[in-house]
Amino acid sequence: MNSIVVPRHVDEVEPHRRAVRLNPRDANAHALLGIALLRQRELAEGVACLRRALELNPKAKDLRALLAAALFDAGDFEAAADNYRQALRFQDTADLHQGLADALRHLGRAAEGETNARRAVALAPDNTAALLTLSAALNAQDKTDEVVAILERVLQLEPDNVDVRYDLGHVLLRAARYADALPFLQEVVQRRPDHALALRHAGTCLRAARRWDEALSCFERALVLAPDNADLLVEVGVTQKAAGDLPGSIATMNQARSIEPDNILAIRGLIYSQFALGAWQEAAAMARAAMAIEPTPDSHSMLLFILSHYCQDADELTREHFAYGERWETPLLALRQPHPNTPDPQRRLRVGLVSADLYHHAVTRFVAPVFESLQHSTQLELYVYYNHTIEDEITQALRSQAAAWRSIAGVDDDAAERMIRDDGIDILIDLSGHSAMNRLPLFARKPAPVQATWIGYAGTTGVKAVDYILCDRFLAPNGRYDDQFSEKVVSLPLGAPFLPASNAPDVNELPALRNGYITFGSFHRASKLSREVIAYWAGLLHAIPDAKMLLGGLETGVDDVLFDWFEEAGIARDRLIGRPRVSVVDYLRQHHEVDVCLSPFPYSGSTTIGHALWMGVPTLATVGATNPSHAAASFMAHLGLSTFITEDRDTYIKLGVFLAQNLPALAAMRASMRERFTNSVLGYPDVCAAGLELGLRKMWQRWCAGEAPAPLRVDLAELVPQDEA
Missing domain, CATH: 3.40.50.2000 (Glycogen Phosphorylase B;)
Known part of the structure; x- marks a missing residue:
């Protein structure tokens, strides 16, 4: 029990005040006055009376639970938790465990409260309030599968509970299980046609299923209920863009901005649509506006990605990229830690790859053949840190070829760095640059002793903690662009192979x-x-x-x-x-x-x-x-x-x-x-794989020797075994 729900009696307080005045050391009088005040929703004074009653009679254990609930109601969750703990010393009841779990969750300590929530359910397995407390504790820890199972159990007990049906749909939506979420959200809408959030989330699920018209219908119905909701207009604009209606998307995003000029979602939507139409300068201006409103590394990367498409002034483009490192890397320098990796220049290396594009994406056309070539390498083993939730047959194939596969989607940089350090990664490679969902701020922390960027972006990261850029002599010929990189260039015989489509049609006559x-x-x-x-x-x-x-x-x-x-x-x-x-x-x-x-x-x-x-x-x-x-x-x-x-x-x-x-x-x-x-x-992907192996080895040997990163070159002749040379 974590809130006070009592009938309201207007005239019951004064008699109890008189009783307290007559008997100021009577614990019972203070307790009754406190209860009366709580009924009147006079929480602060009611709590004070209950505390005074407990001072006068510490053995009044029944008051402890009432005080805990009152403190919870007043928003003093720390004191509520303390009183729930004291009450539990005398009574092991479901409502007390439930109250403590809820208080701890409000304090941001859901994992701590999970034990109490589970005990509440064990004591009252069919109590829906206890079940919902446990689901909330688990939901705060992103334990989606357990949350779904519990909410399904609640619906078995209360089939007509529309709120729980909505919660279940929302949890599934946040887990990107759109097909599973949609039926629950649609049923909520059927029972409550005015449920704007259910309409909105149903629209999101339909958009994920590429059912554009149905998605737009949901968003438009929600807009009837909330016509000035800029975020809903953004949902419409995003759907229009996904359906290919870029001019319509731009018009809708501008409409959203007319309601909320600084709506960052509307601004980002405008950026995407203008950029997709080739309106680079307009998109760049919007990206700068986004940076002013919400200065984040992601916003900065978006600006740089746009600039790389239209800026032909090498000095300007370089300066803008280097400014990224100055702004976002500098504050992280104090967080850097030493690297305990064994400096053996010849040992097998642990190479980490960080990417959000390891699915049916253009990047895999280049990396998939290399994964296949390196899966049995004696020189190195691949550890993948995947920053996306999309998984398809390509993801599965790459996973099977890696020594280890870690999901870092939704994992903050602190935890991701611990993961990389615990794995003992020697060389960490970025496959995104400034493209979407990159983790360059993670690289700026220098979680591995040697770091590089490869394939995913045309240009420099601007991050000094990224030591090298891997490419071939045709992409960065004869030092032509060296001053445009914050990294040192590693020139390989082949920067990346290309995997043609296996079902490509035959070549026809000219x-x-x-x-x-x-x-x-x-x-x-x-x-x-x-x-x-x-x-x-x-x-x-x-x-x-x-x-x-x-x-x-x-x-x-x-x-x-x-x-x-x-x-x-x-x-x-x-x-x-x-x-x-x-x-x-x-x-x-x-x-x-x-x-x-x-x-x-x-x-x-x-x-x-x-x-x-x-x-x-x-x-x-x-x-x-x-x-x-x-x-x-x-x-x-x-x-x-x-x-x-x-x-x-x-x-x-x-x-x-x-x-x-x-x-x-x-x-x-x-x-x-x-x-x-x-x-x-x-x-010949094996040429790329062998060149990459040797290039990484040369990078590693410099680190082992205590030498700073420097331009490196791998020639094709170096890949020929000595007995064949």
Whole structure:
């Protein structure tokens, strides 16, 4: 029992006051006055009377439980807990254990109170109040499975308890068990059509199931009940974006901001939608606004990710990234601890990988082949720290190839660092950079003696605690971008392999031979495009008047924006071909319509270029002053196609014209592209794995020798066994 529920009697207090005045040392008089005051909800004075009664008669044990409940009601949870403990010395009852558990939970000590909550249920197994106290204690510790089981038991005892049905749906929702949560939330809505939170959460579950229209209907019904709720408008905007209606999403997010100008969720929604439409400068301005309202490492990373897509000033881009480390790493320096790792330069290494993208994500196209190659390595063993809750068949495969797999989603940096140190990790590798759900603040604490970043981001982390960046000589050639990294460059024979889709269609004949004209194409996400990129491509189309341009992966609203930009650059719509976002196989099949792909700038990308090459289509790309522009060069150079990489507009256009005039050569290249791919190091993940092993070994040896990080290089010749050299 943890609250006072007694009938209200207006005239009962004064007689008890008189009794106290007449007998000031009468414990019973003080107790009765206290009880009367509690009935009147005069908690402070009632508590004082009960305390005085106990001072006069410490043996009045029944008052101790009443005092504990009154203190709980008054919000003095520490004193309530103390009095519940004293009452339990004389009585072992369910209501006292329940009260103590609730008080401890309010004090943030749910784990401590769990024992009492379990005892309350043991004493009264069918008492729903005790069961709900236990579920609350477990819920505070994120013990979702037990919470669900208990709430299901309560519903067996009280089938008509709508509040518990809602709680069960909400708990399942927070555990991302959307399909399980939805029926409970829908039943709540059916019984209580005005339950705005149930409508909102049902909408979230429907959105997760990609049932866009039904989700929007739930959110709109909730808005009828709460028309000025900015957070509900954000839910609508997020759903519109997920459904591909980017202009609609922007309008809705702006509507939310008209109600709450500083609503961070609305601002983030605007950032995502503007960025997806290629409105980089607008997205960057919003990201800076988000930083001003909610200055966090995540907000800062979002800004840097956007800047990497459009900033072509190398000094500015570098300065902005280094500022991240200065702002978020500096306060953590005092938390750094020594590393007790054994400095043996030849021993087997424990290598940790931190990522939120180890599922059906572009990053796994690169890391999955390396996992497979390294699973039986005698030089190192892989420990994974996974920062996401999504798990699919790719996650399962990677898990089976790792020595250990730890979930750090929702785990704070203190606990994650302890986990890494307890595992004895020698080298910790970031696979995210400043992309979503990164854990760079964890790296800033330096939980491992040697740290590096690899694959997941085009550019530097700006974090000095990250010692190295792993790449190949084509991504960071001859020191060209070294001053743009806070890390030291480790140049490998192959920075990352590429895993082609196993169900990719066959390569077809060059479409230009059938069409009589060349078709350029782009399958890059719209967030990599801009008016400047489109104007650049338009120059190529002007130089080849019969050429056409295919744009793949289009979402609602994106096609109109891009086509308008082409028209502004003088390219008529009848020269443009739009293709929607489709399944991977159908996306690869769309390459059958394209002769040459075009890469955007300054953020060129990698995965899209790898897929195009596997489908026989080379990519014409331009590189610039910033490192993100060089990603395309790595793929093309490994296939001996460096001539497709240019550094100025005139050469770019001349090369496009040359290709259009030499279709037989382009057709021969297309027919042999897969062979060229599989014969290059891109087709040999073991080369990447062996180069990575040796690169990590060199990094480790420097640490063992007490030497500071320095630029390192692994040559292909070093990977050849001595007896074969």
